[in-house]
Structure formats: structure tokens, C-alpha cells
Amino acid sequence: MRQPELFPAPSPERWRPIDHDAAAEARIFLREAFLDPEAATTLYAQLRDAVPWRQDELRAYGKTHPIPRLHQWYADDDSGTYVWSGLTMHPLPWTPPLDALRRRVEAATRRRFNSALINYYRDGRDTVGWHADDEVELGPAPFIASVSLGAERDFLLRRVANADTDTDTEPRHLSVALPHGSLLVMAEGSQARWQHTLPRRTRVTEGRINLTFRHVSRATPLHSKRRS
Numbered sequence: 001m002r003q004p005e006l007f008p009a010p011s012p013e014r015w016r017p018i019d020h021d022a023a024a025e026a027r028i029f030l031r032e033a034f035l036d037p038e039a040a041t042t043l044y045a046q047l048r049d050a051v052p053w054r055q056d057e058l059r060a061y062g063k064t065h066p067i068p069r070l071h072q073w074y075a076d077d078d079s080g081t082y083v084w085s086g087l088t089m090h091p092l093p094w095t096p097p098l099d100a101l102r103r104r105v106e107a108a109t110r111r112r113f114n115s116a117l118i119n120y121y122r123d124g125r126d127t128v129g130w131h132a133d134d135e136v137e138l139g140p141a142p143f144i145a146s147v148s149l150g151a152e153r154d155f156l157l158r159r160v161a162n163a164d165t166d167t168d169t170e171p172r173h174l175s176v177a178l179p180h181g182s183l184l185v186m187a188e189g190s191q192a193r194w195q196h197t198l199p200r201r202t203r204v205t206e207g208r209i210n211l212t213f214r215h216v217s218r219a220t221p222l223h224s225k226r227r228s
Ligand SMILES: O=C(O)CCC(=O)C(=O)O
Pocket: 117, 119, 128, 133, 146, 155, 178, 196, 198, 210, 212
């Protein structure tokens, strides 16, 4: 089988593998100072105030719970509808700042993206549970580029193979702090073998916005799996 193209090709010195031993397999890289801090602060405030954030709910065991963050979906016109735990998310059209950020991320990664899922974690109590971004519509080897703005939060990774036996304090997890203005790349092959989460951090009182740029296949609905 052909190996997926290695990332990053253009300027490896600017990308830090998140962990030396696991890096070759994880194919997850971080560029800490991707955006200039002032530009990142301006963008954070713009998005926080201008995105029409959705507060969606999940149904579990017959009960409804608000998901622990706000979110929104932006995409090219032809990239379809996003169906998420029975909710339909019609993508919004790119705004000029979001499109400009997409172009910068494309230039840095040498990949193309037609959509972005944006999460707003209002403080350290907002989270995303363990999951992989491995929906069928993202193709067999998704490439995810993730920009972080605002409060620095810990991002944890674990091997899918360990998922069933893991506890939340598992020392086998990798933890990487995602600073304001950083770009994390989960390259081809990562989602099949690794899961990630943004855990609760109650000492964090400030908000964080995360944008994950993705490429979804054309004109098919994106059926996202449950994600709490
Ligand atoms: O907030 C983050 O850094 C991760 C978000 C995430 O994993 C997702 O939206 O799929």
C-alpha cells in the first residue's frame, strides 16, 4: 500500500512533533506561533462576538443535555449538510476573516480545506469528549488542521487500541498545551490510530475558540458521530 505523503514537507524545522517517541506514528505536529499574538487576539474577539453560536443538545438515556461548548459550521456552498446526533447543521458561508485564515492554513499545510468546525469553550468547564475525526465523509485518511485562539488548554491524545481500558488519569495519554495563535496538525493516518479530547480544566476562567479545518467530500451529508 502506498504510504500517505509525509507531513510536513515544506519546512520541517517550523513544526514540532508533539512527542518524540510517538511522533512517527501519531503524525501530529504543532506550530506554536502560527499567528502573530495581536492578530490572534483580534480574530478571537471578532469570532466570539460575530459567530452566531449554536448551543446544541445531546440526547442520552432518554434525557437531553446541552453539549458542553458552543459551535458553528462554515463551509463552501457545495460541501453539503452536517448531521450531528440527529441535528442538521447547515453550513454558513465563509466570512472574510475566516476565509483569510483558511487560506493561511492551506498555505502552511499544503492542503485544501472546504469546511471548518468552530468550537467556543466559554471557560475551563467547557470540553469535548474522546473521539477521532474519522467520519466517512472526511475520506480514508483525514488531514485536520486546528487553530487555537484564547485561553491555553490541554489537549490529550490516546491510542485507539487503548481506548477501552483507559481511565481519565491514564499515564499513557499524551498531553499537549495548545497556546493562543497555535496551529496543530493531525496528518493523514492519525485519526485511525489516535483519539483526542479537550478535558475540563476548572482553573481556566477565560474562553477559547478552536477552528478545525477539514476537507469533506463533495455533495454528501457529513454524518458526524456522537461526540459529547
Ligand atoms: O478544541 C479542540 O482543540 C479540539 C476540537 C475537536 O477535536 C473537534 O472539534 O473535533
